[in-house]
Amino acid sequence: MYKIYDQGFRHGYRNPAQFFKNDTSRETAGWGWEGASQLTNIGKQQAYSLGKFLRNRYAKLLPTEFQPSELLRMYNVKCPAYTEAYQPISDDNLPQSRDWLKNEDQLVKYIMSNTGLNGSLSDLADVADNIQSILYTPGAKLPGWIENPSLAGFNKDKILKEILEYAEAHQIQCAVDRPCAKAMAGLWLDEILKILKQKESGKLADRKAHFYAAHTETVLSLMKLLGMDVAETPTSAGFVLEFRQQSGGGKGQVRALFHEPNHQRHTVREAHVVRLPYCSSGEWCSLDSIAQAASKESFADWQTFCRLPKCAI
Numbered sequence: 357m358y359k360i361y362d363q364g365f366r367h368g369y370r371n372p373a374q375f376f377k378n379d380t381s382r383e384t385a386g387w388g389w390e391g392a393s394q395l396t397n398i399g400k401q402q403a404y405s406l407g408k409f410l411r412n413r414y415a416k417l418l419p420t421e422f423q424p425s426e427l428l429r430m431y432n433v434k435c436p437a438y439t440e441a442y443q444p445i446s447d448d449n450l451p452q453s454r455d456w457l458k459n460e461d462q463l464v465k466y467i468m469s470n471t472g473l474n475g476s477l478s479d480l481a482d483v484a485d486n487i488q489s490i491l492y493t494p495g496a497k498l499p500g501w502i503e504n505p506s507l508a509g510f511n512k513d514k515i516l517k518e519i520l521e522y523a524e525a526h527q528i529q530c531a532v533d534r535p536c537a538k539a540m541a542g543l544w545l546d547e548i549l550k551i552l553k554q555k556e557s558g559k560l561a562d563r564k565a566h567f568y569a570a571h572t573e574t575v576l577s578l579m580k581l582l583g584m585d586v587a588e589t590p591t592s593a594g595f596v597l598e599f600r601q602q603s604g605g606g607k608g609q610v611r612a613l614f615h616e617p618n619h620q621r622h623t624v625r626e627a628h629v630v631r632l633p634y635c636s637s638g639e640w641c642s643l644d645s646i647a648q649a650a651s652k653e654s655f656a657d658w659q660t661f662c663r664l665p666k667c668a669i
Contacts (some may be wrong), residue, residue: 359601359608360555361414362548364568365594365615366407366575368399369492369622374573376499385496386490398492401622402592409615409625416565433639435662441536445529448477453529462507463518479527484523487516527572528588537577538653542661544574545581546654549647552599556608556643580651581653582612582646584630590616596627600640608643 372395375382382388390396412417444450448457457464457475464475471486473479485593490496497503498512505515530536554560568575576589584595601608615627634649635641655661 358440360552360560360565361417362551362564362566362568362597362599363410363594364570364578366589366591367569368395368402369591370395370399372482372489374473374479374482376483376486379499380473381497381499382489384547385490385493387493387496396489398589405617405623405625406592406615408623411611411625414565416519433658433664435539435658435664437662438536438539441533441539443528445526445533445536446478450529450533453477453525456477460518462589463510463515465520466501466505466507470499477522480519480522481525484520487519488523510612524572526586528576530573531580532575534653536573537580538655539661540574541577541581542653542655543658544568544570544578545650546656548578548583548597549643549650549654550656552608552610552643553647555599556601558605579614581651583633584612584614585633586614586630590619594615595630599643609640610643610646611640 370393371388371390371392375388375392387396410621445453448454457477464480467473467480467483468475471483473483485487487498490498498516502515502519503512505511507515510518530540548566551560551563551566555563572589575594576586579586579589579595582595586595593614596613596615598611598613599608612630612632613627614630615625618626620622629639632638632641632646632649634645659666
């Protein structure tokens with residue numbers, strides 16, 4: 357029987373941060389009306405599928421009603437260590453970023469000429485989001501430069517595949533870069549391990565569940581720090597850490613799951629167990645093993661990690 361679980365997830369589907377320049381086709385197609393970066397009806401359906409999945413799987417752990425008093429809203433602080441780790445990524449200065457843009461130079465120029473956006477990975481990710489929104493909208497038509505590309509060596513399927521791979525490019529690069537991932541999720545990892553240890557020792561007898569909502573670069577970074585073999589986190593996707601313990605106490609065990617919405621039926625949630633590489637006993641891994649493996653990836657003193665004076669907030 358599960359005694360507690362920790363659940364981290366990305367927000368639901370949202371509009372692109374910027375739309376194609378001088379293109380109003382979305383207005384007639386009926387998408388994007390909420391505004392740039394705003395949550396869409398699809399995102400709400402994805403959130404519903406997540407809630408339904410959690411209710412069905414953990415019905416005995418969850419209360420019947422939501423209590424606003426149990427919600428803690430976190431805030432960001434200026435962290436030089438994070439800025440130092442993320443800056444080369446956001447500036448496209450990683451070797452792999454430069455190689456990616458160089459190797460796809462003709463495609464990037466073609467995209468720029470047809471969208472009015474620039475050739476940075478950030479803007480190319482917005483292009484991917486625009487195209488994904490069109491694909492999600494019944495009756496919406498892809499632009500002609502994708503339906504019938506004039507770029508040599510590309511057909512519709514190939515150019516679609518290449519463009520969609522730009523989605524969340526910077527955020528995924530951060531998650532696979534150890535210093536950036538640690539800066540983004542190391543404190544969160546420490547908090548999760550601390551809670552599970554307290555549950556194991558009997559100090560949180562009444563605690564049943566924790567929910568965390570964040571962005572790709574945080575959720576995916578946390579999973580990478582744990583050693584979960586997950587390449588990306590679609591909107592509303594994330595992880596669950598299930599904790600179990602023998603009646604009367606004893607050592608706790610943890611199992612990791614990855615969940616995501618079905619890409620065609622947004623109210624349907626799919627989930628599967630992800631085995632941790634340092635766990636030799638199958639799906640369930642001792643909490644001690646996880647804590648030992650993750651000790652180098654987490655930190656508790658954020659002010660020291662961020663190189664901030666103790667009085668700073």
